[in-house]
Amino acid sequence: MAVASVLSWLVVWLVFGRDIGVSTLAGMMAPLVVALGSWVAIERTYQRSPERVTALMIVAFAGKMVFFGAYVIVALRLPSVRAVPFVVSFTSYFIGLHLIEAVWLRRLFAGGGHT
Numbered sequence: 045m046a047v048a049s050v051l052s053w054l055v056v057w058l059v060f061g062r063d064i065g066v067s068t069l070a071g072m073m074a075p076l077v078v079a080l081g082s083w084v085a086i087e088r089t090y091q092r093s094p095e096r097v098t099a100l101m102i103v104a105f106a107g108k109m110v111f112f113g114a115y116v117i118v119a120l121r122l123p124s125v126r127a128v129p130f131v132v133s134f135t136s137y138f139i140g141l142h143l144i145e146a147v148w149l150r151r152l153f154a155g156g157g158h159t
Contacts, residue, residue, distance in 0.1 A: 045076065045079055045080060045083070045141055045144055046076060046080060049072055049076045049137060049141070053065070053068055053069055053072050056068045056133075057069075060129075063126060063129075064126070064129045066124050066125065067124075067125050067126040067127075067129035067130040067133065068129055068130075068133040069133075070119050070122070070125045070130055070133070070134075071119075071129070071130045071131070071132070071133025071134035071135075071136075071137060072133055072134075072137045074111070074112060074115045074119075074134070075134065075137040075138040075141050075142075076137060076141060078108060078111065078112075079141035079142070079144070079145055082104050082108070082145070083145055083148065085100060085104065086100060086101065086104075086149070086152075087152065090152055112138075116134065119134075
């Protein structure tokens with residue numbers, strides 16, 4: 045997740061320049077950090093006590109809603125963040141990283157272990 049996200053951001057930075065790159069980075073950071081953190085928590089919980097994964101995911105969902113709402117408000121108030129590139133980036137990384145997590149969860153629950 046991290047490598048693909050950073051590489052895609054570098055391409056955006058190189059193609060579109062600093063202004064778009066900064067906004068894209070701001071849109072990528074929160075979804076990436078949260079996806080990595082939630083994946084680590086889910087995998088550790090699954091290894092210790094698989095029946096607790098659903099409860100963890102419910103609590104994490106509530107926390108993510110609050111965090112992402114606050115993050116978007118703060119980021120859009122920063123003078124160096126342009127709204128449209130930020131929103132496009134945030135939305136794209138949010139959806140893409142959650143899709144990756146969904147595939148990994150499917151593998152984990154099917155007994156395939158971590159990725």
